[in-house]
Amino acid sequence: MISKYNPSSLHVALGCATSLLLLSLWRKWRGRSKLPLPPGPKRLPIVGNLLQIATSGKPFWETASEWSKTYGDVLYLEVVGFPMVIINTQDTVSELLVKKGSIYSSRPRYAMPLISGFGWTTATLPYTAQLRRQRGILQKFFLTPDLLNYTEVQQRESYEFLKGLLRSPEKYEKHAHHLPASAIMMNVYGHEVGTDDDPYVQLADESGRALIDHLGYIFLDLLPWMQSLPEWFPGTNFWQVARKGRELSHRVRHELYSLTKNKMKTGTAKESMTTKLLGEAANTGKANDAETEEEFADVSAMVFLAGGDTTLTAVMNLILAVLQFPDTLRRAQEEIDRVVGTDRLPTFEDRENLPYINAMCTEVMRWEVVGPLALPRCTSQDDEFRGYHIPAGTLVLPNVWSIANNPEVYPNPSQFKPERWLPGGVNEKSVRPINYAFGFGRRICPGRFWVEHMLFITAASLFATFNIERALGANGKPVPLEGHNEWSIVRFVSPSVCKFTPRSEKAAALIREANGSIAPRD
Ligand code: HEM
Numbered sequence: 001m002i003s004k005y006n007p008s009s010l011h012v013a014l015g016c017a018t019s020l021l022l023l024s025l026w027r028k029w030r031g032r033s034k035l036p037l038p039p040g041p042k043r044l045p046i047v048g049n050l051l052q053i054a055t056s057g058k059p060f061w062e063t064a065s066e067w068s069k070t071y072g073d074v075l076y077l078e079v080v081g082f083p084m085v086i087i088n089t090q091d092t093v094s095e096l097l098v099k100k101g102s103i104y105s106s107r108p109r110y111a112m113p114l115i116s117g118f119g120w121t122t123a124t125l126p127y128t129a130q131l132r133r134q135r136g137i138l139q140k141f142f143l144t145p146d147l148l149n150y151t152e153v154q155q156r157e158s159y160e161f162l163k164g165l166l167r168s169p170e171k172y173e174k175h176a177h178h179l180p181a182s183a184i185m186m187n188v189y190g191h192e193v194g195t196d197d198d199p200y201v202q203l204a205d206e207s208g209r210a211l212i213d214h215l216g217y218i219f220l221d222l223l224p225w226m227q228s229l230p231e232w233f234p235g236t237n238f239w240q241v242a243r244k245g246r247e248l249s250h251r252v253r254h255e256l257y258s259l260t261k262n263k264m265k266t267g268t269a270k271e272s273m274t275t276k277l278l279g280e281a282a283n284t285g286k287a288n289d290a291e292t293e294e295e296f297a298d299v300s301a302m303v304f305l306a307g308g309d310t311t312l313t314a315v316m317n318l319i320l321a322v323l324q325f326p327d328t329l330r331r332a333q334e335e336i337d338r339v340v341g342t343d344r345l346p347t348f349e350d351r352e353n354l355p356y357i358n359a360m361c362t363e364v365m366r367w368e369v370v371g372p373l374a375l376p377r378c379t380s381q382d383d384e385f386r387g388y389h390i391p392a393g394t395l396v397l398p399n400v401w402s403i404a405n406n407p408e409v410y411p412n413p414s415q416f417k418p419e420r421w422l423p424g425g426v427n428e429k430s431v432r433p434i435n436y437a438f439g440f441g442r443r444i445c446p447g448r449f450w451v452e453h454m455l456f457i458t459a460a461s462l463f464a465t466f467n468i469e470r471a472l473g474a475n476g477k478p479v480p481l482e483g484h485n486e487w488s489i490v491r492f493v494s495p496s497v498c499k500f501t502p503r504s505e506k507a508a509a510l511i512r513e514a515n516g517s518i519a520p521r522d
Pocket residue numbers: 122123124125135138142302303304306307308310311314370371374375376437438439440441442443444445446447448450451
């Protein structure tokens with residue numbers, strides 16, 4: 001027995017305990033290091049692979065795709081001590097993110113979204129009960145059109161989009177921006193977007209971009225001591241950005257939500273996800289329950305943050321595709337004229353009879369992926385894969401760009417070829433973009449079917465009524481097309497100089513007479 005008054009016994013005991021602890025740590029360390037980390041480019045001391053990534057001169061997803069040819073489809077990188085795994089093929093993404101969903105479904109908790117008040121967003125939550133509840137609500141309302149009858153709203157908004165193009169074709173990006181924004185505002189809050197400067201759309205836009213920007217403040221995670229610096233200290237403007245973020249986060253969650261609630265009290269609210277949720281809460285005795293209300297407000301705000309810019313980018317890609325590959329527009333118009341005719345606008349009922357339009361919508365999600373690395377995951381525990389060790393807390397990025405551009409699966413991947421998806425086409429039986437462009441497994445995008453519907457009705461009504469061509473410059477040559485922002489998690493596309501012309505006076509008249517949502521916006 002150790003006497004507490006006998007220092008020498010105490011020292012011996014402490015020495016033994018320390019040795020045991022060190023031994024166990026050493027064993028643990030040895031146990032970990034028995035298996036190698038997955039292969040990857042050589043890491044430098046301290047910075048790891050940071051310099052190779054920063055100086056590659058290519059978007060990160062393309063560099064990672066190149067590296068995978070040398071090191072295999074599971075790449076291990078380190079950035080200033082932070083472990084990172086990039087998965088470059090569909091099969092391996094399925095092996096890890098889907099089949100091992102219990103390990104690979106969490107998200108890293110970056111500092112900036114948390115200190116700027118965006119920690120509630122579905123897309124940044126770890127795999128917790130809160131996340132599962134939020135996803136449950138979103139899936140219920142967005143996996144099928146049934147509950148919200150959202151196709152009706154999408155159809156009206158797509159006609160509204162055409163009206164905008166008729167009035168001011170040169171502002172096509174603005175009209176494309178209003179398309180998902182208005183449909184989401186109506187589906188989620190029953191809010192009719194009236195003007196271009198609708199304050200709620202502006203608020204949601206600003207908040208969505210702020211959230212994306214905040215993910216760029218990764219240095220706060222790499223150098224966590226910076227978070228203890230006072231606001232007056234040079235180089236700490238992130239505090240200001242965070243303060244603005246907190247204000248935006250509060251407003252985007254509460255303003256429209258409260259407006260809808262007030263309209264419900266006066267009986268003027270239009271049916272929406274919010275009115276349905278509040279109605280259900282009232283029926284189950286949860287009306288006015290603060291926690292439930294916070295959750296509804298979070299989920300509602302999330303739809304716009306996640307769905308606005310992403311869907312806008314997909315629509316802009318569709319327009320870019322027909323500008324770059326004009327034959328596809330001619331083929332689409334030929335199909336619409338044959339199936340729908342020229343006496344009316346297309347509707348959802350035409351969908352199954354327009355295989356080429358459907359193939360265009362499939363191909364556009366592959367041709368220019370909107371989210372090239374989906375959203376980051378992190379491992380919630382150590383894992384072993386193909387004899388490699390993947391430590392707990394590793395950042396995991398599925399390389400969606402690499403999957404979509406694999407020439408062995410999709411020949412000539414940089415070409416926009418809708419026919420590859422048609423019966424008898426080279427990719428008829430291949431993995432479809434809905435299975436990677438929207439992420440994977442337990443965190444797959446809950447808005448994916450809403451987007452598919454939106455793209456179909458947009459493509460069908462736009463191509464039915466407009467010719468879209470590249471503009472010619474002073475030298476008589478087509479003005480070069482604009483490209484994508486390759487430094488953002490969403491690959492925004494800039495508008496190109498181009499011409500939208502109604503296909504005929506009859507087409508213009510159909511647009512004018514169409515049942516859009518409301519009065520002209522600009
Ligand atoms: C073209 C449009 C869109 C694209 C390309 C897209 C893509 C994605 C991707 C890649 C993810 C990450 C999934 C993962 O980690 O595996 C995601 C997550 C998410 N998306 Fe979408 N999305 C789009 C539109 C929408 C819409 C309209 C909604 C509205 C409901 C939405 C709601 C969400 C939410 C809430 C998440 C987070 C899910 C989670 O973390 O569990 N998205 N989306």
